[in-house]
Amino acid sequence: MAATLRDVADHAQVSMRTVSNVVSGYTHVSEKMRAHVLRSIEELDYRPNPVARTLRTGRTGVVALIVPEIDVPYFSALARDMINAAATFGYRVMIDQTGHDHERERDLLTGNDRTMLFDGILFSPLVTKLELLEMNSPTKMPLVLLGEHDFDGRYDHVAIDNVRAAQDAVQHLLDRGRTRIAAIGAQPLEQYATPQQRSAGYETALTEAGIAIEPELVREAEHYSRADGYDAATALMALPERPDAIFCFSDLLAMGAMRAVFDAGFSVPEDVAIVGIDDIEEGRFSRPSLSSVSLDTAFIAERSMERLAARIDDPDRAPEQIIAPHALRARESTAIAQSP
Amino acid sequence: MAATLRDVADHAQVSMRTVSNVVSGYTHVSEKMRAHVLRSIEELDYRPNPVARTLRTGRTGVVALIVPEIDVPYFSALARDMINAAATFGYRVMIDQTGHDHERERDLLTGNDRTMLFDGILFSPLVTKLELLEMNSPTKMPLVLLGEHDFDGRYDHVAIDNVRAAQDAVQHLLDRGRTRIAAIGAQPLEQYATPQQRSAGYETALTEAGIAIEPELVREAEHYSRADGYDAATALMALPERPDAIFCFSDLLAMGAMRAVFDAGFSVPEDVAIVGIDDIEEGRFSRPSLSSVSLDTAFIAERSMERLAARIDDPDRAPEQIIAPHALRARESTAIAQSP
């Protein structure tokens, strides 16, 4: 069996209190005593039991990061930054993926999950704000929301301005002289906020440019995957009146769409300009490289982790809304201006 | 404050034992009693404290997955499958990235980390087997190794046959009539097993084909990133005698290499055929699509999780070595046979 605090105390002929002080507190221990206890710890190869410590202190030192899918590049980049940010606050990260499963999201949030060994939740939700309000109330687990814009100020959240980001992307296509601009990533269900907001930005940009929205140019995508982008773009290129640009709601959609355009016998950006959102590294090495709206995952990670740490320390503080910056990165996929 | 087991017992006028039985055991409880206790639980909105349960049972229900970088597509795909596999065994996954930091690897393995709230470790290591042997001994935390081939049978591990995988990739290039085959991803330090094994496979395939190894065609790469692949391929294409094929030790290297070949004014596969290892989804949508050796991450996840669960239940069982299957996927990047 592993040695316990008591074993060390017995071995060193001191009280548990003193050993505990040496192990964690370092307060009021004479140097001689410290060295003495340390020797016993060494000899018995003692390691403090984190579970016992947690039961006593009420802190696990772990926060949960909940995302739809960890293998989506945007989320894995976010996870990377989150793990780093958490480390600077002394936390570790447990990652959970909901896999687009609403039940799972709710279980995690309501604390119905049997093993909630963490102090707080960083949650990138799929479902609407309305449902969320009810959800988290029973458990009162510290919570920071990620990636959505509008939560009525009831929760801490770090978001990007989705409407504006979409608008900027479409405006970039307009600036390149494109006028027949398609969109991939819309979703009919109102409960998904991200597609709603990006659709809104798309429509705003076109409307402000005096261009009418054509429903046949707006394509749905269920999972923001390469395959979804491929299918949607294939359909667009089969249209009698093809688009001269495609705004994809995510870079992954855009990667699929680019390949579809080529497979249909057209080229990017000559025939069709393409722009995405997320600025994943993949798009910087693709051919052509992908123009995209960059979201600052490091910023999102740092600020949200800082919020969560603050809330864990003081559950009653007022919620804060933070908007992460975004910036358009123009690359080859929108490089050529359309001659009118 | 949250309600405890004792609160429920008091409220229901029964013993803690009975409440505990209702909550978890379900053994020997009359239906009437169950209903009665359940009502009290409902009324007090009682949720069992997982930390207390853990202290008592010695099980957290969490396993740690340790990888170099979570945002490398191969590892995030593995993480996705691991989270799913763990769920079928009743475990959750905490992800840690070592970020190529040997210190961090050692801390995790030796249990020097302060918050080891997990029952076992799934470890995808960078460092050599030799170091590992010493590392895990003091803590005896259940451990399953991933991705390496040769660990002397002292640990459970699920690996691919790296030598064979590399050999198959190079053989595929030979089959396409390529003879001047470069390699990207070698590493000088002997302690990194993966590059050593893949280098060995590369050399074996060439030697068997009667082709001499040319040192200038073997390029190092530190991080198996797109950028490293780009740089290495750029150097290769600047050679007086250019290669007609490149074997990249990872798909990410290959994605960078492909872009570099194009930027140097050549084309894939006409001038240079390219093959990678990992078979990440990105390579199926790139232009050209990437030929690659597919590693079965779902298989690796399921088998390793099964091993770990078994070892947690019985720490003394004999270690097992499992080789995960691999298979070459020929795609466009090696589509054209070289005319001699």
Added chain:
DNA sequence: TTGTAAGCGTTATCAT
């Protein structure tokens, strides 16, 4: 500065 002892919220071992 160090020792004593009371919990933290469960589960498990005795009984009954």
Added chain:
DNA sequence: ATGATAACGCTTACAA
């Protein structure tokens, strides 16, 4: 089938 109670290993008043 249920009840009392002792651990699990640690932190921290309270004393000394």
